[in-house]
Amino acid sequence: MLISNKHLPRRTFLRGMAGATVALPFLDAMVPALGASPTPQFRFTATYTPHGVILDKWVPAATGTGYEISPILKPLDAFRDRFLILSNLSENHGRQAGSGHASASATWLNNGQIKDTSGEDVQAGTTIDQMIAKKIGQDTPMPSMELGIEDVSNMVGLCDGTSSCAYLNTMSWVNPTTPLPAEINPRTVFERMFGDGTSAKARNARLLEDRSLLDSISSAAASLQAKLGGQDKVRVSDYLDNLREIERRIGQLEKRNQDAQLSVPDAPVAIPEVYEEHVGLMYDLQALAFQADVTRVATFMMSRELNNRTYPQIGVPDQHHAVSHHGYNPVQMEKHQKINTYHVQLFSKFLDKLSKTPDGEGTLLDHTLFMYGSGMGDGNVHSHDPISILVGGGACGQLVGGKHIKYDLHTPIGNLLITVLEIAGIRQGQMGDSTGKLSLA
DSSP: OOOOSSOOOTTOEEEOGGGOEEEOOOOGGGSOTTOOOOOOOOEEEEEEOSSOOOHHHHSOSSOBTTOOOOTTTGGGGGGGGGEEEEEEEESGGGOOSTTSHHHHHHTTTTOOOOOOOSSSOOOOOOOHHHHHHHHHSTTSSSSOEEEOSSOOTTOOSEEETTEEGGGTSOSOEEETTEEOOOBOOHHHHHHHHHOSOOSHHHHHHHHHHTOOGGGGGHHHHHHHHTTSOHHHHHHHHHHHHHHHHHHHHHHHHHHHHHHHTTTOTTOOTTSOSSHHHHHHHHHHHHHHHHHTTSOSEEEEESSOTTOOOEEGGGTEEEEHHHHHOOTTOHHHHHHHHHHHHHHHHHHHHHHHHHHTSEETTEETTTTEEEEEEOSOSOGGGTOOSSEEEEEESOGGGTOOOOEEEEEEEEEEHHHHHHHHHHHTTOOOSOSTTOOSOOOOO
């Protein structure tokens, strides 16, 4: 452990056997005696949901603070003062290559135009998550975290009309020609964050031995807690409990999947079979990474465009993509609405986690700026204009929620991206067809 005589450095780690290290959350002991409170650390996260939404069930009828929350967003009602609903945005006025699926996610965070190609010469635009990571993520173990759900390792070549599969597999681009792959394996994410098992063989051996990462740092943790004040002891204890709980859940899911291989040999190890468990783990890993300052920037695709996922657990056995082409049939539209609402419900649990996780003099939600939405509006016609996006979190005191803001028709999403970058301390003159900053007041 690295502990000064007066206070703990922000980058204090618990060190165990075999090189195992675990970063700590922010503690009171990290504030120098008689010193001013440290500036809270800004964080950014963006969550993508595919195939658009039923807009009149997402966008409230009224604007301002007095709106009645829409049916799809109802699961977020407890957090309505922590986010803004922004409507009438557009991606390049709806002019997109291919059928529109590939560009929906590939340009959501850059407002660019994809190169219409089926080869490896893909091109879109640097995304704002990577711009933010370049500014605030270079002194963390992981500058950014890119997460997903579907396995796309076998998707190559042409996937969306005339567009490459590479456009569907991620929404993060480190530069205009380099997309970043989204990691779907919670075990891999966990071990990238905390180490201890870098190969499949090592991870399987660790599972069979039923050995926890935290066992190797238990003595270091006990020694540290003996030197902390009461509140810090609680924070460290809660933090380590969260680590152990996530590890326990991943281990259980791995065991279940390994058992399933007796009858289903191709079942993937460490990737949950139950969608809700998979999504929940990815959200919890994001929160844990923010809490430990392992990363300050994350993106998450709850599902990719053109996916064939079904949702029988909510009464929708149909494939999501097929349901989004509802033809304005009320029965099919209701199914699409159910999927939209289900995704929002899972996202609400993430916000609840952030809101209950202390971070300095506030919470993770207080110090995070989040985006949530889709690059499509009306999925039935692949429309990119209009679309509606949620923006929220406290952003270190720079954002006040509680409103529905309806902009003029065809307002470029690039205007929102420029505004988000400015909140993150980055001045960017242009994002696609942007025309200037948005007012979020």
